[in-house]
Amino acid sequence: MTSRQTTEHTEADPESVESWLVSAGRDRRPGSPLNVPPWPASNFVLGDRRAYSRGDGTPGWEALEEIVGGLEGGSSVSFASGMAGIAAIFGQLPIGSVVALPDDCYQGVAGLAKAGQSRSRWTVHRLAVGDTAGWLEMCGVADLIWLESPSNPLLTVADLDVICAAPRKRGAVLGVDNTFATPLNQRPLALGADVSVQSVTKFIGGHSDLLGGVVTVRDARLLEALRQARELSGATPGALEIFLAVRGARTLALRLERAQRNAMTLAERLAHHPNVTLTRYPGLTSHPTHDAARRQLKGFGTIISFDVRGDAAAADAVCARLQLVQHATSLGAVESTIERRASVPGQEHLPPALLRLSVGIEGVEDLWTDLDRALRNDL
Numbered sequence: 001m002t003s004r005q006t007t008e009h010t011e012a013d014p015e016s017v018e019s020w021l022v023s024a025g026r027d028r029r030p031g032s033p034l035n036v037p038p039w040p041a042s043n044f045v046l047g048d049r050r051a052y053s054r055g056d057g058t059p060g061w062e063a064l065e066e067i068v069g070g071l072e073g074g075s076s077v078s079f080a081s082g083m084a085g086i087a088a089i090f091g092q093l094p095i096g097s098v099v100a101l102p103d104d105c106y107q108g109v110a111g112l113a114k115a116g117q118s119r120s121r122w123t124v125h126r127l128a129v130g131d132t133a134g135w136l137e138m139c140g141v142a143d144l145i146w147l148e149s150p151s152n153p154l155l156t157v158a159d160l161d162v163i164c165a166a167p168r169k170r171g172a173v174l175g176v177d178n179t180f181a182t183p184l185n186q187r188p189l190a191l192g193a194d195v196s197v198q199s200v201t202k203f204i205g206g207h208s209d210l211l212g213g214v215v216t217v218r219d220a221r222l223l224e225a226l227r228q229a230r231e232l233s234g235a236t237p238g239a240l241e242i243f244l245a246v247r248g249a250r251t252l253a254l255r256l257e258r259a260q261r262n263a264m265t266l267a268e269r270l271a272h273h274p275n276v277t278l279t280r281y282p283g284l285t286s287h288p289t290h291d292a293a294r295r296q297l298k299g300f301g302t303i304i305s306f307d308v309r310g311d312a313a314a315a316d317a318v319c320a321r322l323q324l325v326q327h328a329t330s331l332g333a334v335e336s337t338i339e340r341r342a343s344v345p346g347q348e349h350l351p352p353a354l355l356r357l358s359v360g361i362e363g364v365e366d367l368w369t370d371l372d373r374a375l376r377n378d379l
Contacts, residue, residue, distance in 0.1 A: 017183075020070055021067065021071075021250055021251075021252055021253055022250055024070055025062070025064065025066040025067045027059065036060055038239045039053075039058040039059055039060040039239050040239040041239070042054075044056075053236070058239065058242070060242035060246065063242075063246050064078050064242055065077065065214065067246065067249050068183065068198060068200075068214045068216060068249075071183035072178070072183045072189055072198075072216035073190055073216075074189045074196070074216040074217050075216065075217060075220075076214050076215065076216045077215050077216075077217075077223065077226045077227055078200075078212065078213070078214050078230075078242070079214070079215065079235050079237060080211065080212065080235045080236060080241075081199070081201065081211045081213050081235075082177075082179065082197060082200065082212070082213035083112070083199075083213065084233070084235035085197055085213035085215040085226075085235075086108075086109055086112065086177070087233075088215065088229035088233070089175055089195060089197075089226070090116065091229055092229070093121070093122055094143070095122075096120075096122070097122040097123075097142075098125065098138075098141055098143050099113055099117075099142060099143065099144045100124075100125050100135065100138035100142040100146065101113050101124055101125070101126050101146050102127060102146070102148050102151055102158075103126045103128055104129055104151040104152065104153075105177070106148065106177065107347055109148075109177070111346060128156075129147075129148070129149065129151045129154075129156035129157075129158050129289075130156050130158065130159075130288065130289055132163065135158070135159075136163060136166050139163065139169070139174070140168070140169055142169065142172060143169065144172070144173050144174075145173070145174040145175070146175050146176075146177075147175070147176045147177070148176070149178075149180075149296075151180075152180065152303075153341045153347075153350065153354065154280060154350075155180075155280045155281060155282055155287070155301075155304075156288070156289050157282050157292040157293045157297070158289075158292070160176065160188060160191050160296055161295065161296055164176075164192035164193045174192070174193050175193065175197065176188035176193045176195065176196050176197070177197050178198060179197065179199045179203070180301055181297060181301060182198070182203045182252065182256060183196070184253060184256055184298065184299070185297045185298045185299045185301065186298070189217075191296075194217060194222070195216070195217050196215075196216045197214070197215050197216075198216075199332075200212035200245045201213070201330065202330065202331055202332030203252060203255070203256065204245060205244060205248040205249075205333075206249075206332060206333055207244070207248055207334055208330065208333040208334075208335065210241040210244045212241050212242070255334060256302070258361045259360055259361050260299045260301065261364070262359045262360070262362070263283070263301065263302045263303070263304055264281075264300065265364050265368070266357070266364065266371065267283060267284055268284070269372075270306050270371070271284060273372070273375055275308060275309045276306050276375065277309050277353075278306060279304065280304065280305045280306065281300065281301075281305075282297065282301060283301075302358060302359045302360075303356065303357070303359070304356075304357045305341070306354070306357070307351050307355075308353045308355060309353075310353060311352060312340065312342065312343070312353055315352070315354070315355055316343075319338055319339065319355065321373070322370055322371070324362060324370040325337065325338050325357070325370050325374075330358075331356070332358060333358070333360060334360050334361050335360045336357065336358060336359050336360040338355055338357045338358070339355065339356055340353070340354065341355075341356050342354060
């Protein structure tokens with residue numbers, strides 16, 4: 001069994017996150033594997049604290065939770081997917097609660113909120129991500145204030161520092177989907193949020209080969225409630241997925257640094273491309289919430305959304321012509337991916353020619369050649 005101590009409220013040194021990513025979560029006893037191995041075990045020999053993995057976890061879970069918890073500055077609970085973790089948070093709400101949700105957010109969260117409202121579990125209020133006054137008002141009314149910053153896929157940056165610091169209704173929870181920013185660029189708990197969520201499927205795993213999620217909190221009672229929700233719902237991560245997530249996390253800092261540098265270059269060029277009508281990227285001075293991004297984010301991320309000149313068919317044609325950039329959903333991996341978001345169920349309200357580009361670690365000039373040729377139809 002692992003000899004690592006509990007990692008609740010352990011916090012990575014902000015100046016050494018690269019070292020934390022490489023060193024955290026390891027069993028340091030002599031003779032132990034250097035890297036965290038897969039733990040394909042459902043049960044354990046009785047006599048220690050661990051008996052059955054669905055409730056007691058595995059050393060693999062603990063390693064991932066230690067890594068992410070240290071980055072986020074709290075205590076983490078791993079789940080089978082990001083949505084499983086978010087569902088566990090929503091599941092803490094009593095009947096009749098009020099939920100404040102961004103108008104631009106992940107469609108899975110929007111669908112979860114809509115389903116609960118249809119069954120009269122809660123009432124949902126949708127707000128623009130940049131409507132800071134509206135969010136401050138909801139802090140005194142809502143039982144769950146759910147923010148996503150930067151948002152998906154319009155990349156609006158919320159005034160998290162202001163909203164998280166505002167007085168809240170007694171017992172209210174303020175949660176932030178921190179997936180796009182990653183804990184390396186933004187730490188919502190340090191700003192005053194109660195919950196920060198990572199879809200491990202994205203940047204932390206980083207290789208498009210797993211599903212997983214991690215929820216990080218500071219409150220011990222909420223931590224225990226989420227652990228219980230995971231156990232009772234069976235939303236537990238698999239052994240292979242955890243192994244891949246821990247291995248992927250080791251290189252997060254390197255991957256993010258390279259991909260962000262690529263994204264900045266591509267965003268600047270796309271903003272001046274004759275066949276692009278609008279480019280959204282928090283690092284551009286033209287971005288509506290650029291000031292908030294500069295104030296709150298250590299890096300501007302790897303996601304760009306841009307509108308192709310023409311209609312949905314024109315945008316689809318661009319995706320079909322790309323050769324290096326992969327036409328696929330999801331994001332945050334080593335390879336660059338692109339998709340037309342309005343084609344996704346639940347996202348029909350978005351501009352029909354909007355493409356969401358997740359920039360990877362390929363050579364930036366190769367990426368630009370591919371994008372430019374596809375946009376110009378020069379094949």
